[in-house]
Amino acid sequence: xxxxxxxxxxxxxxxxxxxxxxxxxxxxxxxxxxxxxxxxxxxxxxxxxxxxxxxxxxxxxxxxxxxxxxxxxxxxxxxxxxxxxxxxxxxxxxxxxxxxxxxxxxxxxxxxxxxxxxxxxxxxxxxxxxxxxxxxxxxxxxxxxxxxxxxxxxxxxxxxxxxxxxxxxxxxxxxxxxxxxxxxxxxxxxxxxxxxxxxxxxxxxxxxxxxxxxxxxxxxxxxxxxxxxxxxxx
Numbered sequence: 001x002x003x004x005x006x007x008x009x010x011x012x013x014x015x016x017x018x019x020x021x022x023x024x025x026x027x028x029x030x031x032x033x034x035x036x037x038x039x040x041x042x043x044x045x046x047x048x049x050x051x052x053x054x055x056x057x058x059x060x061x062x063x064x065x066x067x068x069x070x071x072x073x074x075x076x077x078x079x080x081x082x083x084x085x086x087x088x089x090x091x092x093x094x095x096x097x098x099x100x101x102x103x104x105x106x107x108x109x110x111x112x113x114x115x116x117x118x119x120x121x122x123x124x125x126x127x128x129x130x131x132x133x134x135x136x137x138x139x140x141x142x143x144x145x146x147x148x149x150x151x152x153x154x155x156x157x158x159x160x161x162x163x164x165x166x167x168x169x170x171x172x173x174x175x176x177x178x179x180x181x182x183x184x185x186x187x188x189x190x191x192x193x194x195x196x197x198x199x200x201x202x203x204x205x206x207x208x209x210x211x212x213x214x215x216x217x218x219x220x221x222x223x224x225x226x227x228x229x230x231x232x233x234x
């Protein structure tokens with residue numbers, strides 16, 4: 001299989017006493033949807049930092065889209081990150097920009113033509129059900145809508161990989177299911193999706209491939225069936 005995310009015997013230390021990850025092996029194929037689950041401090045955030053090249057591994061190899069991320073030079077990192085779609089728990093929207101401009105920002109920093117932006121941004125907003133919010137500012141829309149704006153911004157460049165870091169952490173439980181369903185829809189269109197979360201019960205409701213991290217180590221990696229509680233939880 002062609003792995004688009006490949007962590008081979010990866011360890012990461014913040015110092016001699018603080019070991020964030022120990023001998024982690026994670027292999028994600030093109031077009032997969034994978035949940036990475038674990039409690040706070042388990043090592044989930046460390047994996048994200050490695051994939052985004054915010055940190056480098058102490059041992060092992062981190063490869064994304066065939067690129068050895070640890071060998072990237074500093075000047076190459078911004079260009080590498082542009083090929084990833086990333087959604088964060090805290091949305092990270094620019095407060096003095098409209099919804100349209102927040103999404104367009106990802107295109108403008110790559111010198112994309114205004115004509116393309118005028119066509120692409122409304123298309124993505126429509127996919128997220130936000131076409132009527134284009135002129136609104138972040139403080140004027142709900143938390144769930146803000147997360148969908150963040151998703152739209154991550155997708156506007158049509159990245160092959162989408163990394164969602166606790167995307168349901170700051171929204172209501174009912175809206176959490178909506179966000180995961182949106183991510184599943186994105187995945188069904190061919191995008192590889194890696195969702196990191198601590199919400200184990202919600203993940204069990206959806207099923208699929210689940211990787212569990214505990215104390216910096218992979219303790220479970222398998223595909224499971226939905227447990228049938230989704231409708232009850234909703």
